Amino acid sequence: MQFARKLPKTDTGVDDGIEIRIENLSVRFPDKNSRATVDALTGINLDIRRGEFISLVGPSGCGKTTLLRTIADLQAPSEGTVTVRGRTPREMRLQKKFGIVFQSPVLYDWRTARRNVCMPMELMGLPRKQRTRTVSEMLDLVNLLGSGHKYPHQMSGGMQQRVGIARALATQPEILLMDEPFSALDEFTKEKLNEELLSIWSIAKKTVVFVTHNIAESVFLSDRVVVLSPHPGRVSAVVEIDLPRPRHLAVRDTPAFGALVSRVRNSFEGV
Amino acid sequence: MNAIRWKKFFASPKWVTVVWVLGLILVWEIGATVVAGVKRTPENVLPHLYQIIGSVFSSQKANSTQTAIQIVLSNAWITLMRAGIGFALGAMAGFMLALLMSLFSAVEKMIFPYLMMIQMIPILGMAPIVLAITRDIDKSRIVIAAILTFYPVATNTLSGFKAVEREKRELMFSLAASRYDVYRKLLIPSSLPYLFTGLKIAAPMAITASILVDTLQGGGGLGCMMSQSLKHAMTIYVFWQIVFLSAIIGILSYQLMAWLEKLVSPYRRSGGDFPATDAKEPTP
């Protein structure tokens, strides 16, 4: 597999190990009911390291999705800047450096699993042979090689979400942005996919920004958990997760895990 | 038939159709019997169904050369061809306009009110105007069928473009897809069900319209024969045959669109699992 990462070049030419730098970021929306504005995010400062698995966790409405969308250039900042490898999010998007996984699978229902995974590569104009090979690799990665011929309506929610992940990885993006990808799934499927995601991450070594409202999930997956609090959306804590890797589901029964979950839970303000 | 098969039959929607058809025949026949008792020429008002069916197989000439059914079928062909051409032209124009309206919102704002207005003019009012402009009954038939097709196709396709979920568009955006690719890979395929809804509405309408235009002037076509038959220039059973044939053609035209839709969208064909012949899929 071609996951070998090119050495990144920043504008200064110095590799400081920072993948995404968020400085003094604020995002405001006009309020529907009044003239006032909603502060979705205020004064966010955050550095995300290269290759790091980072989670944004918080109750709904605290601005997790907005932060993710701002990194992906789907939302413009009201104030402050987001820098990705020394470049603007827009430049990175145009170079197709982001792989995005949404909460719903967002599959094209007229395409089979294979053709869904293939779609981004068609846009890039890659030759068919390469596309076919990469599609198989990606489906293999998410354990769906045998289901490539299925249409979305023939697959379970978990399978659909795995196709979505395979599609996000198909363009070999530098950064994987995931917005509550497993929150619509049942507990068993979610746990299985959590483990799968970690093994994919250990192979692919992408930088992952993972949004969730599930504290245990964020602790299990992440190198660091960023705790967001609402009204206005802000960072109230960043918790280092020093559990050893590779991690398996059993780690959740250890006292260290429980302690970390408590630390994250106690970091919320004004909820 | 055993009990299980009966159960299956009543669980399927088929029996609804059967009940409807039987009910219709019953009402028709009661009506025909009543009419036969009070009118001197009941076939002008409501003949029995067996009389109409009988007239289809009758070898009696309805004019100098043709039997009733021969007249009906040869004229049906004329009407159907014109309706078909008009339908195809109208569908293409409607789709193109929907594309334009979705590409440029200014076009939508400018044109949509006129679309609504054209739609509100009744065919019977529009037909003489079109005839006066084209001065040709054949062209009028095509134009009217096209106008009637145009509106449902354009509006349905446009709402299909608009119904695409935000996240599907954002996925394209995040992949820096060109506008052309967004339409080709996302908007057009996902609006196909809407397009076909428009086509299914339009197809029977185009045929009805074409028949109506026929009645304006001689020169053949089902509508023309209908009015001649009603004026007793030929047997009244030509009229009754046309009534039934038009209904059948209308239903078939709808079915044709439904069949076409299934043909171009295999992913909607079934609820069940596809045969597991995965490995050899030609395009990835």
Ligand SMILES: Nc1ncnc2c1ncn2[C@@H]1O[C@H](COP(=O)(O)OP(=O)(O)O)[C@@H](O)[C@H]1O
């Ligand atoms: N497009 C928008 N227009 C107006 N308000 C928005 C928009 N997107 C998000 N918001 C508001 O910003 C706040 C944060 O939303 P969001 O980022 O979706 O939170 P989360 O993903 O954590 O649930 C919420 O109060 C929400 O109502």
Ligand SMILES: [Mg+2]
């Ligand atoms: Mg959200």
